[in-house]
Amino acid sequence: MGVQMYNTLTKQKETFRPIEEGKVNMYVCGPTVYNYIHIGNARPAVVFDMIRRYLIYRGYDVQYVTNFTDVDDKIINAAQEAGEDVFALAEKFIDKFFEDTSALGVKRADIHPRVTETMDDIIAFIEALIEKGYAYESGGDVYFKTKSFPDYGKLSGQSTDDLQAGARIEVGEQKQDPLDFSLWKRAKEDEVSWDSPWGYGRPGWHIECSAMVKKYLGDTIDIHAGGQDLAFPHHENEVAQSEALTGQQMANYWLHNGYIQIDNEKMSKSLGNFVLVNELIREHDPQVIRFFILQAHYRHPLNFNSELVEASGAGLSRIRNFLENVRHRHRTSADFADGTEWLKKIQTFKGRFIHEMDDDFNSANAITVLFDFVKEGNLYLQEPHTSKEVLQEVMNTFEEWGEVLGLSFFAEEELLSEDIEDYIEQRVKAREHKNFQEADRIRDLLKEKGIVLEDTPQGTRWKRVSSL
RNA sequence: GGCGGCAUAGCCAAGUGGUAAGGCAGGGGUCUGCAAAACCCUUACGCCCCGGUUCAAAUCCGGGUGCCGCCUCCA
Numbered sequence: 001m002g003v004q005m006y007n008t009l010t011k012q013k014e015t016f017r018p019i020e021e022g023k024v025n026m027y028v029c030g031p032t033v034y035n036y037i038h039i040g041n042a043r044p045a046v047v048f049d050m051i052r053r054y055l056i057y058r059g060y061d062v063q064y065v066t067n068f069t070d071v072d073d074k075i076i077n078a079a080q081e082a083g084e085d086v087f088a089l090a091e092k093f094i095d096k097f098f099e100d101t102s103a104l105g106v107k108r109a110d111i112h113p114r115v116t117e118t119m120d121d122i123i124a125f126i127e128a129l130i131e132k133g134y135a136y137e138s139g140g141d142v143y144f145k146t147k148s149f150p151d152y153g154k155l156s157g158q159s160t161d162d163l164q165a166g167a168r169i170e171v172g173e174q175k176q177d178p179l180d181f182s183l184w185k186r187a188k189e190d191e192v193s194w195d196s197p198w199g200y201g202r203p204g205w206h207i208e209c210s211a212m213v214k215k216y217l218g219d220t221i222d223i224h225a226g227g228q229d230l231a232f233p234h235h236e237n238e239v240a241q242s243e244a245l246t247g248q249q250m251a252n253y254w255l256h257n258g259y260i261q262i263d264n265e266k267m268s269k270s271l272g273n274f275v276l277v278n279e280l281i282r283e284h285d286p287q288v289i290r291f292f293i294l295q296a297h298y299r300h301p302l303n304f305n306s307e308l309v310e311a312s313g314a315g316l317s318r319i320r321n322f323l324e325n326v327r328h329r330h331r332t333s334a335d336f337a338d339g340t341e342w343l344k345k346i347q348t349f350k351g352r353f354i355h356e357m358d359d360d361f362n363s364a365n366a367i368t369v370l371f372d373f374v375k376e377g378n379l380y381l382q383e384p385h386t387s388k389e390v391l392q393e394v395m396n397t398f399e400e401w402g403e404v405l406g407l408s409f410f411a412e413e414e415l416l417s418e419d420i421e422d423y424i425e426q427r428v429k430a431r432e433h434k435n436f437q438e439a440d441r442i443r444d445l446l447k448e449k450g451i452v453l454e455d456t457p458q459g460t461r462w463k464r465v466s467s468l
Numbered sequence: 469g470g471c472g473g474c475a476u477a478g479c480c481a482a483g484u485g486g487u488a489a490g491g492c493a494g495g496g497g498u499c500u501g502c503a504a505a506a507c508c509c510u511u512a513c514g515c516c517c518c519g520g521u522u523c524a525a526a527u528c529c530g531g532g533u534g535c536c537g538c539c540u541c542c543a
Contacts, residue, residue: 031543044543074541153471156538162470163539205541227543232471234542258473259537266537295491296481301474301536308480311492315480318491321505356482364482368490375490378506382499436501443503454504461505 003058005223006299006360008231008254009155013360016253018222024055024062025217027251029209029226029234030112032069033093034078037100039275039289039304040227040260040267046290047257047298048225049106049406051361057404058354065216066109067209068094070116071192071202086192087116100277103286105406111216115208122203122211123196125245126183134244138174140186140199146179149240155254156232181237183207206237213250214242224251231256258301275304287407288313294363294405315371316407321463322374323398323409325381328461330391339387342380346393349373353401363405370401384457411464420451427453428460 003016018024028048031041055062069075070090079086098108115122126142129135135144146152146160153159163179182204187193193200213221219242226235235254242250259266262273280289283306292312296302349369356365377394380386395410402409416424423442430438443453446462453462 029543032541038543040543042543072541157471158539159470228473229538229542232538233540257543259543261536267542292480299473300481303480308492311480314493315491325505362482365489368482371490375507382506431501434501440502452504455500456505463505 003055003358004360005253005255007252008256009251011157014253016222018060019220019252022059022061024060024223025221026052026055026062026064026223026225027209027213027217027221028064028066028109028224029230030066030068031097032072032074033090033097034072034075035093036096036276036278038267039277039280042101042104042277042289043260043293043298043302044225044227044257045101045106046104046293046406047361047363048255049101050294050363050404051223051225051255051298053107053404053406054357054361057400058358063111063217064109065111065113065212067212068097068112068114069208070094070114072115072205076191090116096278100281103281104277104290105287105408107406113212113216115203118208118211118215119194119203121215122207123184123194125207125211125214125241126203127197128245129183129241132244134241135183136176137184137198138176140201141174141182142184142198142204143175143180144183144237144241144244145176146181146240147177149244151243152179152240153236155239156236158232158236181206181233183241206234207241209234210238210241210245210250213238214246219246219248219250221251223253223255225255225257228256228258257298260302260304262304284309285313285316288316290405291316291367291407294407295367297360297362297364299360319370319374319398320409320411322377322381323395324411324463325456325461326377326391326394327410328456329381329386329458330388330395332458333386333388335388336385337383337387337390339390339393342387342390343393345376346390346397350397350400357404366401366405370398373397414464416451416462420446420449424453424460424462431455 004013005016006013026048028044031037037045052062052064068090071086075090076086079089082089094114102108126135129144130137130142133145134148135142153163160179184196184198184201184207185204186198187200187202191202193202213224224235224238231254239250242248261267262275265273267274277289288309292304292309293302295312295315349372352369352372353366356362356369359365380390398409401407423446427439427442430436430442446453450465451462452465453460
């Protein structure tokens with residue numbers, strides 16, 4: 001059956017068929033870099049990173065491109081307010097983007113093109129559209145002639161007639177039709193601008209993605225993704241521009257993630273409920289935030305607040321505890337038992353994981369498979385004899401799943417300092433002599449140092465508790 | 469007005485025709501010197517409401533209600 005994904009274009013789940021066997025070209029709309037990213041920006045970054053990782057896991061050679069909109073009204077305004085240089089401000093928030101997303105386990109794209117570095121291609125793209133009669137210059141602006149593209153609306157399910165009703169022409173715009181949208185905007189006084197056949201100006205809102213997709217991935221790509229709100233007008237306009245120019249379908253599969261809501265409302269400046277990732281990761285383990293995001297299906301709306309994240313963290317701890325305990329058992333016990341049955345069972349779990357992920361990247365259900373595994377695995381750990389091979393395979397499996405989900409389930413291998421080793425040794429002796437008062441004293445003392453001790457039939461194990 | 473999404477236990481969240489996954493929180497128990505971790509039992513006679521189709525519906529159809537979003541920059 002293979003990987004199934006919900007395609008916004010056809011409004012149904014489809015079996016994924018790449019253009020070229022074994023390869024995937026994937027483009028995800030990136031942020032406008034005028035501020036720190038918020039949790040709403042984090043969701044597409046995380047879920048499409050997960051999808052990318054999964055496709056790689058499934059054997060595809062994935063070429064993944066995410067852009068930065070590094071020149072735009074919002075950036076210009078933000079720079080003005082801060083009294084900073086436009087380019088310096090963009091540069092700064094690109095750095096911050098990488099900082100925040102990598103904390104969330106998001107890998108870098110293969111290519112991160114920027115508008116300012118794609119200017120020639122954008123201008124050439126617009127010129128070609130004018131030549132073909134799909135666009136026109138008007139007072140230094142260039143507009144796309146929406147009605148000249150018959151399929152307009154096919155992605156978002158809007159009809160030009162319906163759109164016509166609500167459309168308006170902004171003051172100062174010189175469109176022939178209210179539905180036309182801008183490809184090139186004439187520069188205002190003292191604004192950053194680039195030279196073009198239509199005078200100084202900068203690209204409109206949607207053209208960058210069309211130009212970048214074409215430049216880096218080709219006329220038709222496999223997957224184009226972004227937030228639900230981008231479907232219209234952004235992606236619709238991209239389709240119009242690209243397909244008008246090339247005559248080819250722009251992308252075979254369109255994926256859109258659902259919104260994150262704060263207390264069931266959209267994040268917005270007016271409501272003042274923006275949650276910046278930057279601030280969030282000071283209060284929560286970023287891995288927990290990622291885990292929280294992946295515990296919901298990527299297309300569904302997801303409500304967000306601190307309590308929910310913490311509840312999620314307890315779940316992640318369960319998995320981590322299990323693996324720490326597996327590791328301890330692996331270190332401390334000999335290889336007695338026959339592992340054949342369990343090795344088979346692990347394969348079954350792996351199959352279930354793939355089955356769930358194949359179904360439109362259902363990471364929520366995939367994580368359920370992990371919990372089911374943990375449940376059975378904990379029972380295994382209680383058996384008097386375990387197989388070292390099985391324990392190793394359990395760790396390998398979670399390592400593999402962790403790589404797909406972008407989660408690290410294992411604490412860093414760590415050696416304790418000698419004095420703490422000594423304490424643990426002393427406590428073992430104290431317990432042997434039934435001096436429980438002393439044993440408890442040492443346990444409390446280490447707990448204050450962030451080391452929690454747990455006594456098992458295989459000896460005392462320790463773990464470090466997170467400071468977060 | 470047009471387009472779309474959502475509604476499942478105290479909370480989060482799967483499930484899209486076969487008799488309600490999983491996590492968190494709560495309660496009870498087992499194990500333990502005591503803990504911790506873990507395990508066992510327990511928490512929706514019912515999936516927003518009303519009709520209908522079916523041997524069978526949370527799942528399909530019709531009608532309602534509520535919430536959220538897009539249509540303007542927005543992930």
